[in-house]
Amino acid sequence: MSISPYINRELSWLEFNRRVMMEAVDSSVPLLERLKFLAIFSSNLDEFFMIRVGGLRDQIEAGYTKLDASGSTPEEQLEHISAKAHELTNLRQEIFAGLKKDLEKESIMIAPTLTANLDDITEAIFNEEIYPVISPVTLSSNNPMPFIHNLRLCLYVLIKKDGVVHHSIIILPENLRRIFRVKLDKIYFLFTEDILTKYLNIVYPDYEVLDSYLLRVTRNADLTLDEEESDDLLLSIQNFLKSRKKGGICRVETDSRLPQEILDHMESHLHFSKNDVYIIDDIIDMTSLFSVAGERPDLCYPPFKPILPDYIDGSINIFEQIKKQDIIMYRPFHDFGLVSRMVATAAADPDVMAIKMTLYRANKNSTILESLIRAVQNGKHVSVVIELKARFDEERNVDWANMLEEAGCIVTYGIAGLKIHAKNLMIVRRESGRVVRYSHMSTGNFNEFTAGIYTDIDYITADDEVGKDSAAMFNFLMGYTDIGTWNRFYLAPKYIKPKVLELIDEEIAFAKEGKEAKMIVKVNAVIDKKLIDKLIEASCAGVKIELIVRGICGIKAGIKGVTENIRVRSIVGRFLEHPRIIYFHAGGKKRVFFSTADWMERNMDRRVELFFEVTKKEGRNFLLNILDLNLRDNQKVWMQKGSEYVKVKGTKDKLNYQDYLIENNLKLYTQKAKL
Known part of the structure; x- marks a missing residue:
């Protein structure tokens, strides 16, 4: 059975987000920056569920059964996504547990157990900040389950009175602070839900509090808007923003102590499946860690000051x-x-x-x-x-x-x-x-x-x-x-893809003539099937292709006789890689372009994008040197192996290209690229 050269878009994205999370275990990354990468991973995953998983749910509800390029139906994609997302969520918890211990050694306590030495502080926070704004709803025939908005934390509480067990829910208000920073002998970051849990007896004074469980729901927030039917686009967007938080549920995060009968009850009322449930036995919603990440400058990346190109004369207009x-x-x-x-x-x-x-x-x-x-x-x-x-x-x-x-x-x-x-x-x-x-x-x-x-x-x-x-x-x-x-401009949706295909065809022609043929493509995503098929054709013709793709890459490199002339790498570092730079050897002319467009159908076919060739020597050298440094990075680069990526770290001539540019004052104009 032949190996398919196509990789599913959603699984490729999850693989990218894994690379982001793995920065949190890189010892060369400062400790609080590692915590920030966990927050970035979590924020990315939230958006993935809201948009990509939500979009697949919409496809299924609409009866859409078409296979994607990798041969998967929407239902199969959701199954694969669920398995991978559960795996990554569990890995995130393991990494966070290790980071908490490392931070404790630095006297930074994140979501610590609320011991007696904190009682005066937590009681004051509860009485002044939390208690006045919460609204517990005890469920009954008169008080059904309230609507839980997208990404809203809730506390599900079991309470007892006169031998009868009641169920209550507290939805944490959106404007309620999530974390309270307290400086005593150490720096404590206290979480609202932990403080609220500690004082539930005050919230329910006439009841015995049996237990409580934290949960959060993620809803479909994909924007589907028929502009042709929208007389006033501005008004349509405003109306959509009001309804965004009411989409169907595509993920439920909760802790493992939540009893199965309560989960079953919630499933029937909120309409989600068992595969949508993610067990989190630490803090839920790690995007909150962004507020911790800047606590100590010595545990962060050292600051640097951006410079101006050295040829700029500040004395003239x-x-x-x-x-x-x-x-x-x-x-x-x-x-x-x-x-x-x-x-x-x-x-x-x-x-x-x-x-x-x-x-x-x-x-x-x-x-x-x-x-x-x-x-x-x-x-x-x-x-x-x-x-x-x-x-x-x-x-x-x-x-x-x-x-x-x-x-x-x-x-x-x-x-x-x-x-x-x-x-x-x-x-x-x-x-x-x-x-x-x-x-x-x-x-x-x-x-x-x-x-x-x-x-x-x-x-x-x-x-x-x-x-x-x-x-x-x-x-x-x-x-x-x-x-x-x-x-000089090429604009999508009409002109960019045909121009790129034409430029690849020229490289194919050079390869067939036995001449040097080479491409370097630095983008954020490669998923457009026509472009992928053209890359496969170019590889088969002998064109050497380097793909530097930060995120989604729908092509599997290194398949003998198919993509053996293609290499795929991804750089994940201090700064988010975002430019699109494309190089064609062009028979020795070395043509180089930059673009706003990633190699995705949405960018090529449904957006107005710009593709621009830099023809002046200084600018061309500048872009060629960026590509050269990307290809020589051996500290922050991941190389594609099959459908996964492997971190490649050199021990000699170490080069983190982002650090190099900070330390060497951007000497990109005078260097000669080795392309």
Whole structure:
């Protein structure tokens, strides 16, 4: 039986999240950062259940039976997911237990047993913070099981009065603090549910408290919205946000002491299955560990200060600098604040006529968006294309849309049926009687917070052809005009996939002629079947292919006669790998592109994405050196072996490429890549 070259998307994602969790056992990672990786793993897993598992449930309910690329039905996928997710959940508990012991040695106590020396503090917290806001519901024919919202912690309590056992439930309010930090002889992080459990006798003064059990439900939060039927997209999004927390249950987390008869009762009322139950014998919802992770600087990554490219002259106007030389940066090693300052300068510059940008995700209190509002107040023409469907940022984007419109910006929401994922900013300036367009393209969002924790490419140029494409792109997004000819841009959903397939075909042709043929693809995901099939074809023709895929990878490398010329690696480190950089040997021309698009059907076929070739020598060398360092990393790299990944750690010439860039001041322009 031949080996299938396809890997199931969902299992590949769970394998990626395992790699994230395994950073928590890497002794080279500072102790509190290891705790943070557990929180990241937990947050990722929550979203996976809400979106991916929720989506598979929707498929089953709709009668969808089509096999995925790996040959699995939706039902089979859920079975495989359940087995893997239970395994990972149990592993997380083992790792957390070890980390707690290590932290105790550092006098940091997480969810400790509430001993007598803490009584005065816990009683005060209970009386002042918890008791006034909780609302216990004792279940009866008049008080049925209340609705439990998505990701809401609950305490299920058994109480007794006059020989009769009653069931009660306390749903912890969303605005109730989860953790209370107390400094005595040690640092104690006390959890609300533990304090509440200790004082249940006060909550139920006329009852005997028999026992209590913590639980949390995860609900389907997948956003399915028919835009063609939505006369007002903004209103539709707002209405959806109200209903998101009421989706069907796809996971129940509880402790092992919960009696089976209570679990059976809850199953019948809340409509979940036994496979949806996950036993957690420590704290439930480890995303709360984010609030602990910064407690001691000496147990965290050492701070570093992002720098500017060494060719930037701070004494001259930023626009003069861009005209002298295109600016290319690699955040967070380079200072994204340059972009924020450029927009602020443009807002105040009397020669700037217009500012246009796409907005997918922005941080709270964004100085960039505040600058746009000031620009309008200063008489500039400002237009923003906001993607309201940016998952889990919908509410923030709705708020920004309203604020920008109220300030006088022109705000549009893109094209029905397509997410706007392309990242572009254009500043139009009048100089010596002519109009100059300054274009900023990026693989990352205009988010000043994530710019410090994600790796991404920023490219800023005054190139006239690029400026014309930027203008054409905004006309396309805001006026729905179909642009027939582009100078430098390739846009999905129409042009990126055909261009990539064409470039791979060129490598195949070189290989068949006996010439060197090589590709390097650094993306977050490879799951588009047409692209995977083309990679298989290229491998069979002899093209050497290096895939650097952070997350989902739907192709199995190393199968003799099929994918033997493909290697797949994943880098998981201090910063989240996020850029998309694609290299083609191209007969020695060494063409290199960056893109906002991952190799997924959604990006290629259902989004507006940008694919851009860097042609100037300095920029090309810059990107080639990033790829070179990625391929030489031997400390944070995982190599695909079958359907799983193995951590590869070199003992000689150790290279953690992210640390290297911090320590060597980003010498990416002058180095010569060995590609």
